[in-house]
Amino acid sequence: MLLQERKDLFLMAIFSFVVLSAPILFQPIGAGYPDLLQKFAIYGIFAIGFNILFGLTGYLSFGHAAFLGIGSYAAVWSFKLFTMNVVPAIFLSVIAAGLFAALIGFVSLRRSGIYFSILTLAFAQMSYSLAYSVLTPITNGETGLQVRALLKEGQTRGLLDADIRVIDSFFGVEEFGIPITNFFGLKMSGWEGFYFCAIILIIAFFISLKIFRSDFGLMLRAIKSNQNRLNYTGINTRPYLLVAFMISGMYAGLAGSLLAVTDPLAGAERMQWTASGEVVLMTILGGAGTLIGPLIGAGIIKYLEQIFSSINNYVLFTFFDFLPVELQVLVTKLTSLFVGEGWELTLGLMFMIVVVFLPGGVVEGINRIMGLFHKRKRKEDTTTNHKAQPAE
Amino acid sequence: MDVILLQLLNGLDKGGAYALIALGLTLVFGTLGIVNFAHGVLFMLGAFCAVTFNKILQLGIEKPVADTGFGFTPPPEVMPYVKIWFGETWGDFIISSSVPLSILLTVPFMLLAGIVIERGLIxxxxxxxxxxQIxxxxxxxxxxxxxxxxxYGANPIPQTAPDGFSGSVNIGAFLGISDTLVYPWWRLVYFGFAIIVISAVFAFLQFTTYGMVVRAGMNDRETVGLLGINIERRFTVVFGIAAVVAGLAGAMYTPTLPPDYRMGMDFLVLSFVVVVVGGMGSLSGAVLSGFLLGIMQSFTAVSSYALLVFPNASEEVRQGAFFKLLDFVDTWIxxxxxxxxxxxxxxVFILLTLPRGLMGRAGVMED
Incomplete structure (x- = not known):
C-alpha cells in the first residue's frame, strides 16, 4: 500500500512536470503554442472523465458530448449574467452538468450494454435537437451563444444580444467592447489561459487517480468484470454506476466550461453525437481503463487534427520532391486524400486499426514493447494482466 | 380529414426509409450478432450510386463550340452517348429516369460492398x-x-424524379374525398417501393430454402453448423442483402432528399432507435416501428391538433370537451x-417499460 502511494506520488510529480513544461517539451513537434496545448488539456479532461465511466465500469456512453455542450452553455451564461471571472462559470457548469448527468444517468442506467449506449445516444441527440429548436431563447439556436457588450441604459435588447454581468457592474469593472474572460483580473488568453487549464488538468488527473485507487474505483471495476456476481452477493450496483456517470458528466461539464473560457462561445454542434464519438475514440486510442491513456489519446487526436488539417497539396508536393515527377504527382494525389479537408479519413482509419490490432490502445502498445525487453523477468505477470475484458 | 391523411402519407413515406434501414440493421443483428454503426453509411452509398449513375448517363461527346470572338468561350455542350444510341426521345427518357434505373448499379455494387465489408472487416x-463492434x-x-x-464534395447534390413522377398527384380527387389532398408523386412511389422491397426480403426468408436455413441459423447457429451447413457463408450473403436494402432505400430517396455525405449518419441514429423500439432481432418489429415512428414524427410536426381535427370549427364545437382537450394538448405538449x-x-419510454421492444425475441442481445 505504502509502495503504491509512493508510486502515485512519483506519477503525479512526473505528470505535473510534463504538463507544466509542455510548452518546452512539445516545441520540437511544433505543438508548443498555447491554443493547441490548451486543447490538449481540455480534451484531456474530457477523456479522463469519460474514462472513469467507460474504462472502469465498461458502460459505453455515446452521449457525453451533451454534457460538454451544457457545460459550455452554463459557462457562457455565467459570463453574460454574472461576471467574466471564470471561477463562478466553472462551478456553475460543473453543477449544471452534474445535475443533468444525474437525470440522464438515472434513466439510462436502468439498462446496460448496447441499450445503454443507445439510450445515452438518444438523450444526447435530444439535447442537440432541443438546443437547435425549442431552447433557442436560451441557446440562441444556430448562431450560438456569445458574450456581448454590456447593456447600456435606455437600450431595450434581449439578453442574447446584450449582457448585464451583475457582479462585474457592482464592482464597477470597466469594459471596452467585448471583454475577455479573467481569473481575478488575470486575462485568460495566451499562456495564462494555458496554465490555467493545465492546473485544472493536474487537479482533474489527481482526482481521477484517487478514484482509481479508492474502494469506489474497485467497486466500479468489479461491475465491469462481473455485474451479475455483484448482484448475487446482494450489492446494489446502480448507485455506484450513477455516481460514476455523474462524475464523468461533471468532468465533461468542466471541459465544456474551459472551452468557453478560452473562447466565450457555445454552439449546439458541440453536442452532436460525432463529438461523443470523438471522446470515445480518444479513450480507446490511448487505452481505456488506464490512468494516463485517455490523455495520450486526446493529445494524439488533437495534435493530428491540427497537423493533418493544415497540410495542403503544395506542402505534400514539396515533401515528395525526391521522387520522379510522375510518381510525385501520383503520390501527392493519393496522400492528399488523408490530409487537409480529409483528415477525418485518417482519423477513421486510425480508429479501425486501433480497434482491430491494439484493443488496449497506445498504453497497451507501450506495455507490449516494454514486455519485449522484460520478457524473461515478467512472463507470468503479462499473462495474467491481459485477462480483463470490458463487460457488456 | 384530408390534412390528417396528408400527415399519414408523410409519415408512411419517411417511415418507409426508416423501415428499410432498420430492416437491414436488424437482419445483421439477428444473424451475425453485429452492431453495425456503418449501416447508415451504406444508405448514403446507395444514394451516391444514384448520383454516379446519373453522371454516367450524362457522359457523352463534347460538341465543338464555335468561338464567339469575344475571348469568352461558352462551356462545351455535351451530347450524351445514350442519346446517340437510343435516339433523342428515348435518350431523354432514360436520362430523366436515372434514379429508378440506378437500381441496376445499386444492387450489384451494394452487394459487392456488403460482402467485401463483411469478409474484410466484420x-x-x-x-x-x-x-x-460499435x-x-x-x-x-x-x-x-x-x-x-x-x-463528391460536401454539398448536397439534388437529383430529380423521372419526368412522369416529378409533379404532384391529386389523391383526394382520385379517392373522391376532396380536391385539396395533393401529394408529390415520387413520395408515393417511394412508399410503394419500400413495401415491395420489404415484402421481397420477407418472402426470401420465409419461402426459400436458403432463407429457411438463414432463419434456422438465427435461432441456433451451432446446430445448423453441426448439420454440415456453412452458415457463415450464408450470413455473409445476408450482410450483402442488408447492404442492398439500405442502398436501394438511399438511391430511391435521392429525389426527396438531396444526398450529401452526412445523410447516412443522420439516418443511422434514428434507425438504431427504430430497431431498439421494434425489438432487437425482430424483423417485423423493425418494419412496424419504422412506420410507426415515421407517422408519429409527421403527426407531431403539425402546429395544432385542434385545427387539424376541426379545420373550421363553429363556436359550438369550440366549447366542446374534445376540442378543449385538443387545445390543451396543443398548448402544453x-x-x-x-x-x-x-x-x-x-x-426512452419503450426501453424503460418494454425492455425487449415492441416485438423483440427472447435471447437476442439480452443482458
Missing amino acids: RFFYKRTHAA LVTFGLAIVLQEIVKHY LFPGIDQIIIYLVA
Missing part, C-alpha cells in the same frame, strides 16, 4: 465485445464518409420542435 469481430464500424463509417466527401425529439422520447 467477420473478425464476431467474438469481440459489442463495444468493439467502435470499428464507427471508424469504417467515418472512412467511407470521407471518401465520398473527397470525390405540442411545442414546436417536438417532432425532432419525439422518436427519442418514445425510445
Whole structure:
C-alpha cells in the first residue's frame, strides 16, 4: 500500500512536470503554442472523465458530448449574467452538468450494454435537437451563444444580444467592447489561459487517480468484470454506476466550461453525437481503463487534427520532391486524400486499426514493447494482466 | 380529414426509409450478432450510386463550340452517348429516369460492398465485445464518409424524379374525398417501393430454402453448423442483402432528399432507435416501428391538433370537451420542435417499460 502511494506520488510529480513544461517539451513537434496545448488539456479532461465511466465500469456512453455542450452553455451564461471571472462559470457548469448527468444517468442506467449506449445516444441527440429548436431563447439556436457588450441604459435588447454581468457592474469593472474572460483580473488568453487549464488538468488527473485507487474505483471495476456476481452477493450496483456517470458528466461539464473560457462561445454542434464519438475514440486510442491513456489519446487526436488539417497539396508536393515527377504527382494525389479537408479519413482509419490490432490502445502498445525487453523477468505477470475484458 | 391523411402519407413515406434501414440493421443483428454503426453509411452509398449513375448517363461527346470572338468561350455542350444510341426521345427518357434505373448499379455494387465489408472487416469481430463492434464500424463509417466527401464534395447534390413522377398527384380527387389532398408523386412511389422491397426480403426468408436455413441459423447457429451447413457463408450473403436494402432505400430517396455525405449518419441514429423500439432481432418489429415512428414524427410536426381535427370549427364545437382537450394538448405538449425529439422520447419510454421492444425475441442481445 505504502509502495503504491509512493508510486502515485512519483506519477503525479512526473505528470505535473510534463504538463507544466509542455510548452518546452512539445516545441520540437511544433505543438508548443498555447491554443493547441490548451486543447490538449481540455480534451484531456474530457477523456479522463469519460474514462472513469467507460474504462472502469465498461458502460459505453455515446452521449457525453451533451454534457460538454451544457457545460459550455452554463459557462457562457455565467459570463453574460454574472461576471467574466471564470471561477463562478466553472462551478456553475460543473453543477449544471452534474445535475443533468444525474437525470440522464438515472434513466439510462436502468439498462446496460448496447441499450445503454443507445439510450445515452438518444438523450444526447435530444439535447442537440432541443438546443437547435425549442431552447433557442436560451441557446440562441444556430448562431450560438456569445458574450456581448454590456447593456447600456435606455437600450431595450434581449439578453442574447446584450449582457448585464451583475457582479462585474457592482464592482464597477470597466469594459471596452467585448471583454475577455479573467481569473481575478488575470486575462485568460495566451499562456495564462494555458496554465490555467493545465492546473485544472493536474487537479482533474489527481482526482481521477484517487478514484482509481479508492474502494469506489474497485467497486466500479468489479461491475465491469462481473455485474451479475455483484448482484448475487446482494450489492446494489446502480448507485455506484450513477455516481460514476455523474462524475464523468461533471468532468465533461468542466471541459465544456474551459472551452468557453478560452473562447466565450457555445454552439449546439458541440453536442452532436460525432463529438461523443470523438471522446470515445480518444479513450480507446490511448487505452481505456488506464490512468494516463485517455490523455495520450486526446493529445494524439488533437495534435493530428491540427497537423493533418493544415497540410495542403503544395506542402505534400514539396515533401515528395525526391521522387520522379510522375510518381510525385501520383503520390501527392493519393496522400492528399488523408490530409487537409480529409483528415477525418485518417482519423477513421486510425480508429479501425486501433480497434482491430491494439484493443488496449497506445498504453497497451507501450506495455507490449516494454514486455519485449522484460520478457524473461515478467512472463507470468503479462499473462495474467491481459485477462480483463470490458463487460457488456 | 384530408390534412390528417396528408400527415399519414408523410409519415408512411419517411417511415418507409426508416423501415428499410432498420430492416437491414436488424437482419445483421439477428444473424451475425453485429452492431453495425456503418449501416447508415451504406444508405448514403446507395444514394451516391444514384448520383454516379446519373453522371454516367450524362457522359457523352463534347460538341465543338464555335468561338464567339469575344475571348469568352461558352462551356462545351455535351451530347450524351445514350442519346446517340437510343435516339433523342428515348435518350431523354432514360436520362430523366436515372434514379429508378440506378437500381441496376445499386444492387450489384451494394452487394459487392456488403460482402467485401463483411469478409474484410466484420467477420473478425464476431467474438469481440459489442463495444468493439460499435467502435470499428464507427471508424469504417467515418472512412467511407470521407471518401465520398473527397470525390463528391460536401454539398448536397439534388437529383430529380423521372419526368412522369416529378409533379404532384391529386389523391383526394382520385379517392373522391376532396380536391385539396395533393401529394408529390415520387413520395408515393417511394412508399410503394419500400413495401415491395420489404415484402421481397420477407418472402426470401420465409419461402426459400436458403432463407429457411438463414432463419434456422438465427435461432441456433451451432446446430445448423453441426448439420454440415456453412452458415457463415450464408450470413455473409445476408450482410450483402442488408447492404442492398439500405442502398436501394438511399438511391430511391435521392429525389426527396438531396444526398450529401452526412445523410447516412443522420439516418443511422434514428434507425438504431427504430430497431431498439421494434425489438432487437425482430424483423417485423423493425418494419412496424419504422412506420410507426415515421407517422408519429409527421403527426407531431403539425402546429395544432385542434385545427387539424376541426379545420373550421363553429363556436359550438369550440366549447366542446374534445376540442378543449385538443387545445390543451396543443398548448402544453405540442411545442414546436417536438417532432425532432419525439422518436427519442418514445425510445426512452419503450426501453424503460418494454425492455425487449415492441416485438423483440427472447435471447437476442439480452443482458
